[in-house]
């Protein structure tokens with residue numbers, strides 16, 4: 036009997052102990068994330084004449100809770116609106132380049148307390164059907180945020196789509212534009228790998244990269260192949276420059292974002308006039324994934340989906356050399372226009 040009672044008591048103590056440890060961990064995590072939020076950053080020109088605005092921590096806590104309830108369906112849109120949460124048009128857009136690391140950039144920027152990301156690619160400006168739905172449709176696709184925060188979206192197709200610069204200009208001529216690029220041949224192979232994977236998933240066969248990238252008749256680089264054309268960054272950028280001055284663009288080195296993300300993110304913070312809030316703590320290298328992953332606080336962290344960081348097929352080295360030689364003059368022009376030299380081969 037005594038033994039039974041002792042066992043029961045031990046079990047109870049164990050449950051209570053786990054609960055206490057769990058609550059403690061939760062509180063530490065919560066305080067961590069609220070700490071990040073407290074002095075919502077000063078974004079130049081957004082606070083009027085009175086300088087930097089700061090939210091009282093309690094109000095923030097409450098609003099975060101309300102937003103959570105809204106997402107769960109327990110709070111009405113009216114309640115959310117009453118507490119200043121708004122759907123804002125983006126102040127900055129990651130316009131491309133496809134396979135440059137656009138998702139990693141968006142997710143990493145979202146670590147900043149003043150940044151709110153649109154999770155999905157919205158394809159408003161490159162898709163005629165979406166564009167015809169109007170700017171309010173676009174705004175309603177944006178996440179809820181506090182007025183002092185900035186919303187960022189990414190749709191990599193924007194960079195290469197003819198009509199997009201003019202359309203974005205019409206929405207906001209002073210918008211900030213982020214372009215993340217990788218060494219053009221690597222990017223083209225990454226692009227090919229994504230398409231190849233899609234074909235394989237449907238049990239379809241596909242050409243080898245070499246066959247697509249090199250014209251069999253001339254043995255020259257096939258400029259009709261989309262993966263090649265997308266990597267001629269300067270050609271696309273020149274179209275954008277008809278609408279926006281170069282100062283409104285920031286080039287992110289996508290190869291460096293893979294190996295050394297923090298300095299690249301710090302450059303973006305500067306470009307966006309955000310106080311530096313992303314730190315090494317927020318980024319940790321995951322050896323299994325072979326990439327940096329994101330740490331929000333001691334409990335919440337995440338790596339990008341498995342579709343990011345695919346293994347590329349082996350490509351004939353002579354084709355790689357030919358492609359690199361082809362891209363070289365375009366790269367030089369790109370460095371010259373953007374003022375960012377990336378030392379690609």
Ligand code: A3P
Pocket residue numbers: 132133134135136137138139191225226228292293326327328339342343344345346
């Ligand atoms: P690969 O799959 O070729 O390696 P996008 O998001 O524009 O489609 O870009 C995908 C690329 O992002 C991946 O290309 C990968 O190399 C790169 N990337 C950069 N940082 C990453 C990270 N932290 N985790 C996973 N992929 C990352």
